[in-house]
Amino acid sequence: MAVSAASLALGTTNLGTSAKSYARIAGANERLNFAVIGLNSRAYAHLSSLKANEKAARITHLCDVDETILNKFATATQKEMSEAPIPLKDFRKALESKDVDAITIASPDHWHTPMAIAGLQAGKHVYVEKPCRKEIWKAGADGDAAAVFAAHD
Numbered sequence: 001m002a003v004s005a006a007s008l009a010l011g012t013t014n015l016g017t018s019a020k021s022y023a024r025i026a027g028a029n030e031r032l033n034f035a036v037i038g039l040n041s042r043a044y045a046h047l048s049s050l051k052a053n054e055k056a057a058r059i060t061h062l063c064d065v066d067e068t069i070l071n072k073f074a075t076a077t078q079k080e081m082s083e084a085p086i087p088l089k090d091f092r093k094a095l096e097s098k099d100v101d102a103i104t105i106a107s108p109d110h111w112h113t114p115m116a117i118a119g120l121q122a123g124k125h126v127y128v129e130k131p132c133r134k135e136i137w138k139a140g141a142d143g144d145a146a147a148v149f150a151a152h153d
Contacts, residue, residue: 035061035094038107039073095122
């Protein structure tokens, strides 16, 4: 099927896409795709914030090692955001995805720093809440890692 650029831009082709799926395509560069990592407790605040900004944000991936929590949060996310996210037990799979622009970290505290650094290494935007470190002597490593990856951007 030959399709002109003009008909694609105007949305006048019939490529088997529904209006709902087409809405995800149009202006795709204006929306960030998020992976939410660690889905118990604080993740619901992350979901609420992303829902409040849904014109600029989508939740495409969810990550948690506990399958029960993962499934429960996936259901809540689909209800709130009207799209089914990809559930993953290993957060590194979300970091490998080219579809993920940013991650939010709501995991237990001791995972904040390793996940944030892995996200930066993968070229993702990272949102992480305190604490990043419980030992003050290790705190400089987080800022050092952020500065190194920002300098190479």
